[in-house]
Amino acid sequence: MSRPPVTKAGYERLRGELDRLKSEDRPRIIAAIAEARAHGDLKENAEYHAAREQQSFIEGRIGELEGALSNAEVIDVTKLSAGQRVVFGATVDLEDEDSGDAVTYQIVGDLEADIKKRLIAVSSPIARALIGKSAGESFEFTAPNGAKHYEIIGVRYV
Structure with missing residues (x-):
């Protein structure tokens, strides 16, 4: 387990x-x-x-x-050295390629996820789509209201 x-x-x-x-x-x-x-x-x-x-x-x-x-x-995410690659604990700046809206999320454990605080669970569809990607890459994931297209603007570990 x-x-x-x-x-x-x-x-x-x-x-x-x-x-x-x-x-x-x-x-x-x-x-x-x-x-x-x-x-x-x-x-x-x-x-x-x-x-x-x-x-x-x-x-x-x-x-x-x-x-x-x-x-x-x-x-301790401050001690991770994944560079610009997205892994657990990363704080990711995204831009919605359809609307141009910017949003920032941190990928956290299921226990601590809170969408109001922009803390998304590592098991969520958007986090699964982000893991392994790097700054500058675009990705698509299926949200409850349809497909979303985002570009990763920045990745940091704070």
């Missing part, structure tokens, strides 16, 4: 989330459950049920993060 890759920065972000869940969120929910219990009848106590549901979510996320982080292979 291979270990899922994660960037050093992504590992630290996920570790920070785990620490916050354990040190801040878990105690807060335990206190909210205790307070809701003090209100009496638990069958019709909406505050109690909401707090228990939130506790279940937090405990699930803690378990998920602990398992993922214990198995992850942490890669």
Whole structure:
């Protein structure tokens, strides 16, 4: 079984989330459950049920993060020397050949992917199309809304 890759920065972000869940969120929910219990009848106590549901979510996320982080292979992308070739951890500047729009993505592990932060999973269609290419090359991949054509403007490891 291979270990899922994660960037050093992504590992630290996920570790920070785990620490916050354990040190801040878990105690807060335990206190909210205790307070809701003090209100009496638990069958019709909406505050109690909401707090228990939130506790279940937090405990699930803690378990998920602990398992993922214990198995992850942490890669420091600043120490990679792939030059202008795209590999895991690369930050890639692209230009849409159809619209001329510029976009920047970093290829990261599945655990840390977040499209809002322009962090794309190494298993995503665009990342799979990028891997192995170099700055100056054009490529095509199939997105949910059809074929896209991009040119790689720059590759860096930060």
